[in-house]
Amino acid sequence: xxxxxxxxxxxxxxxxxxxxxxxxxxxxxxxxxxxxxxxxxxxxxxxxxxxxxxxxxxxxxxxxxxxxxxxxxxxxxxxxxxxxxxxxxxxxxxxxxxxxxxxxxxxxxxxxxxxxxxxxxxxxxxxxxxxxxxxxxxxxxxxxxxxxxxxxxxxxxxxxxxxxxxxxxxxxxxxxxxxxxxxxxxxxxxxxx
Numbered sequence: 419x420x421x422x423x424x425x426x427x428x429x430x431x432x433x434x435x436x437x438x439x440x441x442x443x444x445x446x447x448x449x450x451x452x453x454x455x456x457x458x459x460x461x462x463x464x465x466x467x468x469x470x471x472x473x474x475x476x477x478x479x480x481x482x483x484x485x486x487x488x489x490x491x492x493x494x495x496x497x498x499x500x501x502x503x504x505x506x507x508x509x510x511x512x513x514x515x516x517x518x519x520x521x522x523x524x525x526x527x528x529x530x531x532x533x534x535x536x537x538x539x540x541x542x543x544x545x546x547x548x549x550x551x552x553x554x555x556x557x558x559x560x561x562x563x564x565x566x567x568x569x570x571x572x573x574x575x576x577x578x579x580x581x582x583x584x585x586x587x588x589x590x591x592x593x594x595x596x597x598x599x600x601x602x603x604x605x606x607x608x609x610x611x
Contacts, residue, residue: 419513420609427488430479431605433598434511435496436538437520438530442559443496445588446520450494450598451478453591458482482606492602508541516553516605518597519580520588523558523566531567535576549578553604556580557597562587 421430435443444464460479482490495514497507511517519538521531539549558569573579582600586593 420515422488428491429485429488429609430491430493431515431609432493432495432513433516433518433601433605434514435494435518435520436507436511436534437559438522438527438534439498441520441522441527441531441534442586442588443520446518446557446559446586446594446597447478447494447496449588449591449594453595454480480602482602485606490606492605494598504537504541507537508544511538511541512545514542514545514547514552515609516601517549517555518601519554519556521556521558521567521572523560524563525565525567528567531572532575535572535578553601553608554578554580555597555601555604556583557586557593558583559586559588559593561585561593562590 419432422428423430435446437443448464458481460481478494480492480494482492484490495510497510517538519535542548542552556573558567558572560566569583569585573583581604584593584597584600586597588594
């Protein structure tokens with residue numbers, strides 16, 4: 419949920435990267451964070467296990483500049499994808515202004531993608547929202563693997579049309595910036611000031 423502090427002339431918007439475990443959510447944020455200028459980003463906080471799986475969330479703020487005399491800041495989060503962190507996912511998703519749904523393009527991970535999508539819908543409902551009410555972008559990650567899932571296959575199966583769809587190889591930074599720019603633009607435009 420957009421946060422407006424009139425006293426400090428600050429608007430904060432929350433973007434959450436959501437998807438199955440090991441789909442590349444954290445890799446997206448790491449690549450994005452590394453590609454930003456120091457004056458536009460805050461410190462990245464990542465709580466991960468020894469296997470590098472996120473256990474609670476990853477987070478960093480991004481300064482976008484000013485709109486109508488108000489500073490605009492994005493708070494970028496990931497959720498843990500593993501099944502046993504459902505409560506953490508719901509907590510991090512609370513108040514999201516936009517979502518990037520990261521799809522693992524490995525055909526063996528197809529069921530995990532669908533389960534994660536259903537989990538996203540369920541958790542949005544628990545947060546008194548719905549996938550149709552906020553900007554959502556799909557990112558097909560790991561496009562460099564053999565026999566990658568066809569772009570559009572997940573949307574067709576779940577019956578949802580996202581605002582935009584991007585292909586990415588987050589480990590190489592490909593498609594990361596474009597995805598982040600698109601969701602950022604969608605979220606800011608939704609709350610045009």
